[in-house]
Amino acid sequence: MANTHLSALAMFVITIALTVSLLRAYFKRLVSYIRNRIQLRRYPENIPRGTFGLPLLGESLQFIASYRSHTSPDAFINERRSRYGRVFTTHLFGKPTVMSMDAEVNRFILNNDGRLFVPDYPSSIQQLMGKWTILMLEGSLHKRLHGLLATFFKSDDLKEHLLPYIEAFVQQQMDTWNVNTTIYVEEETKRMSFKLVAKVLLGLDPGQTVETLQAECHNYVAGAMSLPINLPGTTFHSSLRSRSRIAELTRQIMNDRETRARELGPCVQLKLHMDMLGALMEDRKAASAIKQQVEEPQPSNNIIDDMENEVGPFDCKRRMTGRRPRSKLAENSDAQNGSMTEEIITDNIVSFFFPSEDSVGMLMTLSVKYISESPRALQQLREENINFLEKYKGERLTWRHYFMELTFTQKVLNETLRLANITKGVIRKSLVDVHVKDFVIPKGWATFVFFRGVHLDEAIYEDAQIFNPWRWEQEKVLSSHYTPFGGGPRLCAGIDISRLMAVVFLHHLVTRYEWEMSEVDSLTQFPFLKLAKKLPINILRAYNNDR
Numbered sequence: 096m097a098n099t100h101l102s103a104l105a106m107f108v109i110t111i112a113l114t115v116s117l118l119r120a121y122f123k124r125l126v127s128y129i130r131n132r133i134q135l136r137r138y139p140e141n142i143p144r145g146t147f148g149l150p151l152l153g154e155s156l157q158f159i160a161s162y163r164s165h166t167s168p169d170a171f172i173n174e175r176r177s178r179y180g181r182v183f184t185t186h187l188f189g190k191p192t193v194m195s196m197d198a199e200v201n202r203f204i205l206n207n208d209g210r211l212f213v214p215d216y217p218s219s220i221q222q223l224m225g226k227w228t229i230l231m232l233e234g235s236l237h238k239r240l241h242g243l244l245a246t247f248f249k250s251d252d253l254k255e256h257l258l259p260y261i262e263a264f265v266q267q268q269m270d271t272w273n274v275n276t277t278i279y280v281e282e283e284t285k286r287m288s289f290k291l292v293a294k295v296l297l298g299l300d301p302g303q304t305v306e307t308l309q310a311e312c313h314n315y316v317a318g319a320m321s322l323p324i325n326l327p328g329t330t331f332h333s334s335l336r337s338r339s340r341i342a343e344l345t346r347q348i349m350n351d352r353e354t355r356a357r358e359l360g361p362c363v364q365l366k367l368h369m370d371m372l373g374a375l376m377e378d379r380k381a382a383s384a385i386k387q388q389v390e391e392p393q394p395s396n397n398i399i400d401d402m403e404n405e406v407g408p409f410d411c412k413r414r415m416t417g418r419r420p421r422s423k424l425a426e427n428s429d430a431q432n433g434s435m436t437e438e439i440i441t442d443n444i445v446s447f448f449f450p451s452e453d454s455v456g457m458l459m460t461l462s463v464k465y466i467s468e469s470p471r472a473l474q475q476l477r478e479e480n481i482n483f484l485e486k487y488k489g490e491r492l493t494w495r496h497y498f499m500e501l502t503f504t505q506k507v508l509n510e511t512l513r514l515a516n517i518t519k520g521v522i523r524k525s526l527v528d529v530h531v532k533d534f535v536i537p538k539g540w541a542t543f544v545f546f547r548g549v550h551l552d553e554a555i556y557e558d559a560q561i562f563n564p565w566r567w568e569q570e571k572v573l574s575s576h577y578t579p580f581g582g583g584p585r586l587c588a589g590i591d592i593s594r595l596m597a598v599v600f601l602h603h604l605v606t607r608y609e610w611e612m613s614e615v616d617s618l619t620q621f622p623f624l625k626l627a628k629k630l631p632i633n634i635l636r637a638y639n640n641d642r
Contacts, residue, residue, distance in 0.1 A: 098617065120279075129360075133376070134480060141530075141533070141534060141535035142180065142184055142185065142193075142534070142535055142537065143180070143182045143183050143184045143193055143536075144178075144180065144183055145175065145179050145183035145184030145185050145194075146183070146184070146185065146186075147185070147186040147191065148185065148186050149499060153185065153187060153188075153189070154171075154185045154186055154187060155186070155187050155188055155189075156262055157171055158171050158185075159425065159621055162620040162621035163620070163621050164374050165618070165619060165627060166615040166617075168618070168620040168621075169547075171367060171550070172196070172545070172547075172548055175194075176196060176488065176548070180195050180549070181195065181197040181200075181552075182194070182196070182200055182532075182534060183185055183197045187543070188217055190215075190540070190541045191537075191540045191541065192470055192522075192540065192542070192543050193534075193536050193540060193541070193542045193543070193627060194542075194543040194548075195477065195542065195543065195544055195545060195547055195548075196544055196545050196548025196552065197532075197549075197577065198549050198552075198555070198573070198575040198576050200531055200532060200534075201544045201545075201546070201549065201575065201578070201582075202518070202574075202575040202582065202583075202633040203531050203581040204523055204531075205521075205527075205544060205578075205581065205583030205585070206582070206583045206584075207583075208523065208583050208584050208585055209233055209234065209237065209238075210526075210585060211525060211526055211527060211529050212484055212523035212524060212525055212526065212529070212542065213523065213524055213526060214230060214231055214233075214521075214522070214524070214585075215492050215523055215524035215542075216230075216522055217319075217320070217323075217542050219318060219319060219320065219321055219322070219323040219331060220319050220320075222335070223315065223318060223319060223321055223334055223335070223338055223449070224442070224445075224446040224449060224595070225338075225438075225441075225442030225443075225446055226438075226442060226443060227436075227438055227439040227442040228442045228443055228445075228446035229241060229244065229429075229443055229446070229499065230446055230585075237584075238584070240439075240443070241584060241585070241588065243373070243374065243375070243378055244371070244443075244588045245586075245588045247371065247374040248371075248589050248590075248591065248592055249588070249591055250589040252369070253369060253495075253592070254494040254591060254592070255493060255494060257291070257294065257295065257369075257592065257595070258492070258493065258494050258497075258595070258599075260290075260291065260294055261291060261595060261596050261599050262599060263286055264287045264291055264301070265596075265599055265600050265603050266292045267301075268283055268286055268287045268603070269603060269607060269608075272608070272634050272637070273634065273637075274634050274635070274636060274637050275633070275634065275635075276633070276634055276635075277613050277632065277633050278630050278631070278632060279599035279628075279629040279630065279631050280459075280460050280463050280464075280629070280630040280631075280632055280633065281457070281460045281625070281626050281629040281630050284455075284456040284457075284459040284460045284600065284627055285309075285453075285456035285460075286309075287456070287459070287596075287600065288451075288455035288456040288459065289305070289308075289309045289312070289451075289456070291455065291592075291596055292304060292447075292448065292451040292455070293305045293308060293309075294370065295342075295370055295371060295589075296370060296371045296372065296447055296451075297345065297348055297370055297371075297372050297444065298348075298368050298370035298372065298373065300368070304344075305440045308341065311337040311340050312337070312341065312448045313342055314333060314334060314337040315334050315337040315338050315341060315445075315448065315631065316334075316448070316453070316623075317330060317333070317334055317524070318330050318331045318333065318334025318335070319334075319449075319622060319623075320621075320622040321334070321458055325494065328498045328511060333399055335639065337461025338445060341445050341448060342441050342442075342445050345440075345441050345444045345445060346370060346437065346441060347366060349372065349376065349437065349440065349441075350604050352373075353376075354373075371443075371444060371447065372444055373438070375435060375440045375443065375444075376438075376440065378435050379434070379436075379440070381439050382434060384512040407423070407504045420494075430476050435539075443569055447449075447583075450518075451589075453517075453623055453624070454517050454518070454593065455593045455597065457515070457517050457624055457625075458508070458511060458512065458515075458517060458593060458597050459596070459597050459600045459601070460626065460630055461511050461517075461624075462507055462508060462511040462597065462601060462613040462627075463464060463604070463630065463632070464626070464630055465510070465511055465514065465562040465609075466507060467514075467610070467612050467632070468562065468612075469562055472564055473564070473605070475503055476503060476504060476507055476601065476605055477605040477606070478506065478602070479501060479502075479504060479509040480602045480605050480606050481606055482500065482571070482607075483496075483500055483501060483602070484602075484606050484640055485502075494595055497595060497598045497599060497602070498594075498598070501598055501602065504598055504601055504602065505594075505598070506564040506565070506567040506568065507564045507601065508594060508597055508598065509567050509577075509602075510562055510566065510567065511562075511563040512579035513550045513556070513577065513579065514550070514551075514560075514562055515618075515624065516546060516547040516551075516579070516624070517551055517579070518546065518579065518580070518581070519545065519546060519547045519620070520540070520543055520545040520546045520547065520548075521543075521544050521546075521581060522541055522543055522544075522546050523541070523542045523544065524539065524540070524541055524542070525537065525539065525540055525542060526538065546579065546581075547553065548580045549575075549576060549578070550576075550577070550578075550579075555576050556576075567613065603640065606638065607637060607638055607639075607640050608634055608635075608636065608637055608638070608641040609634075609635045609636040610632045610633060610634050610635055611632065611633050611635060612630075612631075612633075613631035613632055613633050614628065614631060616629075616630050616631070617626045
């Protein structure tokens with residue numbers, strides 16, 4: 096009986112808390128809506144044409160409904176573009192929004208990140224990503240972190256280090272495919288790509304830890320577009336719990352590495368871990384050493400004190416032991432000063448799992464879909480890769496072989512990225528009234544830089560809705576017309592690794608198997624790009640492509 100009363104009381108408390116949260120959100124949106132209406136009167140001629148839609152709700156419901164459609168996902172965009180042009184005003188997810196499908200405007204916004212614009216994402220995504228993620232950071236700390244990660248991910252040594260693992264991940268998964276069976280490509284590619292993500296970010300090898308981590312990441316990403324209500328039973332609460340578990344695993348690996356370093360002492364040079372965690376920890380270690388040198392006290396006149404403080408060749412451990420745990424306040428202070436704190440490292444490792452959980456796997460999956468629907472492209476792709484296989488049979492391949500020799504394979508990936516638009520765009524907030532072309536973007540408004548609108552623009556790409564990898568042989572595409580990985584100072588650092596994984600996958604697929612589509616599949620666009628049936632294919636023949 097007591098348990099029943101306790102359960103009823105708990106449900107009552109949760110209901111009250113939920114009601115209060117919804118009322119606060121409603122009131123906040125009402126105030127914002129009124130303020131934005133007043134702003135519209137300040138710039139009657141310069142703000143891009145458009146409409147705010149329904150009071151409070153704006154046009155969010157129409158936008159979501161359009162991108163949940165399997166048949167006409169761009170109906171919302173196309174209707175407004177035909178009415179207002181490539182840049183128009185709308186109201187999405189509680190904010191007045193300027194949506195841009197103009198390549199020049201997009202380039203201006205991306206290149207002025209940090210000066211005129213800053214990242215602006217829904218509250219749910221901000222909380223799931225973390226305070227110190229590179230996706231949200233601004234200023235000198237963002238510049239430093241982006242430079243560090245870009246150098247790491249673009250390193251030739253990293254690609255050379257990862258290639259054998261990529262080969263193994265792809266081949267081991269394909270070894271489970273049997274002739275006359277149906278496989279679901281989306282599931283298979285996500286298993287392969289997540290093994291790579293776990294290796295690149297944390298240095299983990301395949302096993303139970305990686306499988307558990309993948310399940311946590313799937314749950315973590317699920318809360319991205321949910322209401323940011325952190326109460327038991329909500330999707331957002333579940334996502335935050337998964338985030339905490341991923342962060343705890345990251346801290347555990349970090350602490351294990353630091354413990355091993357202390358045990359061996361500063362006299363022993365540990366081999367640098369070839370993963371993102373290792374790169375961030377190495378940067379923190381180097382910065383700490385410089386700081387220690389700067390702050391090191393001057394030698395005293397007391398000979399006995401100097402002798403007691405001296406560390407000899409057999410006393411390397413002494414300096415490393417007895418490290419006191421640092422307070423949260425000290426960590427925040429260091430972070431504000433640009434130091435690489437544990438929280439910055441953890442937030443960035445966790446947040447990199449967010450886009451990686453889907454992006455590389457979907458690139459591989461969609462390339463299979465498009466070549467399966469284009470027999471000519473599939474034939475040329477297979478011929479190129481078979482010739483490549485025969486040319487280098489018995490030789491050790493490097494990443495350069497894949498990038499430099501498989502030119503048509505690269506064109507297939509270019510076209511897949513253009514047509515599929517795995518990342519539809521990015522959202523920025525204006526720091527001041529921004530004048531671009533003939534428009535004014537008011538201070539505090541969101542700006543949706545819509546890559547998909549440019550990639551599917553018939554004025555830029557002939558027959559833009561058709562998969563045509565040969566267009567990359569004829570057309571010289573401006574950088575502002577092709578932005579599958581973003582642009583400006585926030586250009587995605589992991590471009591090369593993603594493409595390497597996809598090239599290796601396609602190479603093994605077309606030289607090992609023949610297949611057919613089991614049934615026609617369609618894309619869903621919201622909240623993330625997915626295939627409705629996970630792309631089932633029937634394996635018809637298998638070949639031995641051993642080198």
